[in-house]
Amino acid sequence: MTMDIPALRKKYSTISRGINDDFINVHPIQRGGVLTPEAQKVLLEFGDGYSLCDQCLKGSLERIQKPPVGEFFEDFAKWVNMDHSFATGAARHSKEIAFKVLKKLHPERNIVILDANAHYSTFMALEENHLQPMEVPHNGKYAYKIILEKYEEKIDEVQEKTHELPLAVLLTHVDYQYGNYNDPEIVGKICQKKGVTFVLNGAYSIGILPPPSCKSIGVDFLAASGHKSMASSGPVGMIAFKEEYAAEVFAKSSITTDITERSWPNKYCHFLGCPPVYGAPLATLMASFPAVVERCLPANAADESKKINFLIDEIKKIEGFSVHGVLPKIHPLTKVSMPAFAKIAETHPRKGFFVRDEFKKRGIIGMAPGISKSMKINTYGLTWEQVKHIAWAFKDISSQNGLTVKD
Amino acid sequence: MTMDIPALRKKYSTISRGINDDFINVHPIQRGGVLTPEAQKVLLEFGDGYSLCDQCLKGSLERIQKPPVGEFFEDFAKWVNMDHSFATGAARHSKEIAFKVLKKLHPERNIVILDANAHYSTFMALEENHLQPMEVPHNGKYAYKIILEKYEEKIDEVQEKTHELPLAVLLTHVDYQYGNYNDPEIVGKICQKKGVTFVLNGAYSIGILPPPSCKSIGVDFLAASGHKSMASSGPVGMIAFKEEYAAEVFAKSSITTDITERSWPNKYCHFLGCPPVYGAPLATLMASFPAVVERCLPANAADESKKINFLIDEIKKIEGFSVHGVLPKIHPLTKVSMPAFAKIAETHPRKGFFVRDEFKKRGIIGMAPGISKSMKINTYGLTWEQVKHIAWAFKDISSQNGLTVKD
Numbered sequence: 001m002t003m004d005i006p007a008l009r010k011k012y013s014t015i016s017r018g019i020n021d022d023f024i025n026v027h028p029i030q031r032g033g034v035l036t037p038e039a040q041k042v043l044l045e046f047g048d049g050y051s052l053c054d055q056c057l058k059g060s061l062e063r064i065q066k067p068p069v070g071e072f073f074e075d076f077a078k079w080v081n082m083d084h085s086f087a088t089g090a091a092r093h094s095k096e097i098a099f100k101v102l103k104k105l106h107p108e109r110n111i112v113i114l115d116a117n118a119h120y121s122t123f124m125a126l127e128e129n130h131l132q133p134m135e136v137p138h139n140g141k142y143a144y145k146i147i148l149e150k151y152e153e154k155i156d157e158v159q160e161k162t163h164e165l166p167l168a169v170l171l172t173h174v175d176y177q178y179g180n181y182n183d184p185e186i187v188g189k190i191c192q193k194k195g196v197t198f199v200l201n202g203a204y205s206i207g208i209l210p211p212p213s214c215k216s217i218g219v220d221f222l223a224a225s226g227h228k229s230m231a232s233s234g235p236v237g238m239i240a241f242k243e244e245y246a247a248e249v250f251a252k253s254s255i256t257t258d259i260t261e262r263s264w265p266n267k268y269c270h271f272l273g274c275p276p277v278y279g280a281p282l283a284t285l286m287a288s289f290p291a292v293v294e295r296c297l298p299a300n301a302a303d304e305s306k307k308i309n310f311l312i313d314e315i316k317k318i319e320g321f322s323v324h325g326v327l328p329k330i331h332p333l334t335k336v337s338m339p340a341f342a343k344i345a346e347t348h349p350r351k352g353f354f355v356r357d358e359f360k361k362r363g364i365i366g367m368a369p370g371i372s373k374s375m376k377i378n379t380y381g382l383t384w385e386q387v388k389h390i391a392w393a394f395k396d397i398s399s400q401n402g403l404t405v406k407d
Numbered sequence: 408m409t410m411d412i413p414a415l416r417k418k419y420s421t422i423s424r425g426i427n428d429d430f431i432n433v434h435p436i437q438r439g440g441v442l443t444p445e446a447q448k449v450l451l452e453f454g455d456g457y458s459l460c461d462q463c464l465k466g467s468l469e470r471i472q473k474p475p476v477g478e479f480f481e482d483f484a485k486w487v488n489m490d491h492s493f494a495t496g497a498a499r500h501s502k503e504i505a506f507k508v509l510k511k512l513h514p515e516r517n518i519v520i521l522d523a524n525a526h527y528s529t530f531m532a533l534e535e536n537h538l539q540p541m542e543v544p545h546n547g548k549y550a551y552k553i554i555l556e557k558y559e560e561k562i563d564e565v566q567e568k569t570h571e572l573p574l575a576v577l578l579t580h581v582d583y584q585y586g587n588y589n590d591p592e593i594v595g596k597i598c599q600k601k602g603v604t605f606v607l608n609g610a611y612s613i614g615i616l617p618p619p620s621c622k623s624i625g626v627d628f629l630a631a632s633g634h635k636s637m638a639s640s641g642p643v644g645m646i647a648f649k650e651e652y653a654a655e656v657f658a659k660s661s662i663t664t665d666i667t668e669r670s671w672p673n674k675y676c677h678f679l680g681c682p683p684v685y686g687a688p689l690a691t692l693m694a695s696f697p698a699v700v701e702r703c704l705p706a707n708a709a710d711e712s713k714k715i716n717f718l719i720d721e722i723k724k725i726e727g728f729s730v731h732g733v734l735p736k737i738h739p740l741t742k743v744s745m746p747a748f749a750k751i752a753e754t755h756p757r758k759g760f761f762v763r764d765e766f767k768k769r770g771i772i773g774m775a776p777g778i779s780k781s782m783k784i785n786t787y788g789l790t791w792e793q794v795k796h797i798a799w800a801f802k803d804i805s806s807q808n809g810l811t812v813k814d
């Protein structure tokens with residue numbers, strides 16, 4: 001097909017995010033993925049296609065020694081206290097692989113018990129493996145706190161109904177909606193008692209909060225996200241797991257072709273050979289890892305909690321504004337309810353977009369377009385000065401639009 | 408687990424490729440992935456995690472308008488003459504999705520017919536879908552040319568044996584081993600005659616050679632690779648396909664959860680929601696696209712063929728050196744056989760590594776470490792001056808090691 005190359009150039013060669021460092025980005029899923037200076041440096045160096053494959057000796061990712069990919073997988077596993085870790089395309093991909101492996105081990109089990117705040121990608125990972133979800137409830141408006149103890153009765157319910165154990169239990173460590181933190185130790189104990197595999201989705205937590213000591217608390221599989229929470233260029237996830245699942249996760253190709261008699265006994269089937277991260281994504285994840293480990297030290301994580309709780313206290317001074325989810329916050333992802341903005345939007349010429357406009361005018365971006373009744377924000381990694389500026393912006397926009405703001 | 412952060416910093420924060428632009432990289436899978444200047448620019452701008460999601464309005468990738476992701480998918484489809492295209496994690500991921508979709512449409516069919524030079528990832532994509540391969544032979548040493556007409560008898564063979572059609576036919580447009588080009592039109596005609604779905608693996612060709620006019624020649628699915636052949640930061644692939652497969656490729660989530668009654672009717676199951684390319688990979692693919700379209704114009708592609716054929720003529724002047732695969736070359740990926748180097752390696756203190764050392768001394772990198780009997784190289788996108796320098800290096804290393812080099 002003849003293509004109009006000048007028109008294509010105009011459309012694609014100069015694409016731009018249209019934002020720069022002068023803006024404060026509070027996008028709920030982007031704060032944890034902001035690159036460290038180290039990662040920015042390697043991003044350029046490893047930017048080309050398959051850059052990590054320069055020194056590939058044996059055709060498998062973990063055997064690359066320059067840079068030390070295999071050592072990184074060992075260090076990551078050590079950090080979260082697991083036996084193995086490996087790269088994936090994303091946390092959702094890690095979950096898909098965990099469920100695929102478990103389904104192969106227990107083809108008769110079809111149900112996965114998960115929390116009522118689980119991420120949509122968890123359901124896609126189930127759906128792709130022909131599995132059914134069963135939810136563990138939260139406690140409703142407005143804390144939406146998962147009632148962790150109920151995992152036990154849900155397991156019993158599955159056993160009664162199907163005469164089989166559930167294939168797995170999944171807990172979302174920190175959820176995407178309210179940023180609620182769930183203690184995996186409670187669920188781990190239940191799973192150990194009942195003999196059920198425990199998958200922890202750490203997409204929002206690993207790289208932000210102190211990592212759980214997985215094996216000690218009964219976690220069998222951990223899913224983590226580089227671009228979401230570990231200062232990496234997307235896409236890259238991590239899967240970490242116990243030794244007992246290693247043979248199946250690392251299942252190798254068993255095909256021998258009929259004519260050429262080729263076979264690939266070193267290639268990992270579930271990763272289609274090597275996971276699709278053989279360039280900038282894994283390089284940036286590795287470069288950021290030391291800084292990520294440091295930022296997850298309890299004192300540093302606590303400082304991030306302080307910032308979001310300060311902002312929440314300021315937001316609550318605005319007439320009718322509230323915060324959904326469990327308070328005080330542990331994780332900085334936060335859902336702000338602002339019915340008064342929704343009311344203004346009804347008659348505003350820019351409708352719900354006025355909220356975004358007003359924040360942008362004040363140097364703040366990352367709010368979903370069109371929203372006004374509620375919005376999700378994330379202060380992770382912002383300075384105190386920036387957090388105070390956001391607090392001021394909330395209050396300033398409110399008072400300029402006729403809302404009462406307490407002192 | 409307590410981690411030694413200074414030790415981690417030493418190990419990971421300063422990782423480096425250890426190469427720079429002073430070297431000529433002839434790595435067989437890396438030439439097509441070298442970023443354009445436009446892509447280098449957007450790489451930095453879209454480097455952070457989920458950068459493409461800044462302006463996500465509806466929770467699906469193709470609806471992002473800034474930058475124009477949906478338009479890009481349309482333009483890509485137009486370029487290869489297909490009805491639809493979408494991003495994936497890699498060409499292997501595109502193949503996995505194609506087979507998954509086909510298996511769902513025809514659960515009774517279990518065999519995929521493919522060429523004897525097919526890439527290992529094609530077999531992984533089969534294996535993950537519980538499918539069996541059947542090879543179409545090549546003509547043996549040293550051309551390894553696929554006997555395309557044999558696809559027809561293989562289809563007949565499957566029908567006789569299984570009383571079913573094969574699930575699909577796959578052709579590797581250009582293979583990874585010899586860089587042989589296969590004419591998809593021949594296979595397309597056979598598939599149309601027999602009523603079999605035709606999957607074309609364009610991982611090495613799309614972005615390097617003029618694109619096939621897929622629909623006109625009977626291609627049903629096309630797999631392409633950004634990091635391999637379209638000047639993109641990895642990982643990003645493309646899948647393109649005919650309208651009749653659209654409903655199944657874009658199958659949406661059908662789960663409604665039992666307690667919260669959540670559902671995600673807009674999310675694409677086979678992509679786990681959105682494909683994992685929501686940052687630098689897709690941004691660089693889009694930014695490079697105009698240049699990629701231009702470099703694939705017949706005259707430009709022909710110039711690249713001239714360069715590799717010039718180099719091959721020079722290499723053949725060396726005693727005992729030859730080139731495997733069909734000559735003259737259309738695609739610049741080339742397998743050089745050099746038995747004399749293997750002989751030298753037997754007694755060389757650096758064994759097979761001496762070849763790599765000698766080339767590196769002359770400013771050339773990208774040879775697999777340890778090889779000496781044969782090696783794969785790729786001259787794509789190098790200047791004539793660089794290609795001539797490589798020719799000189801081959802001859803210089805040879806004559807310095809006592810081999811006869813013809814004038």
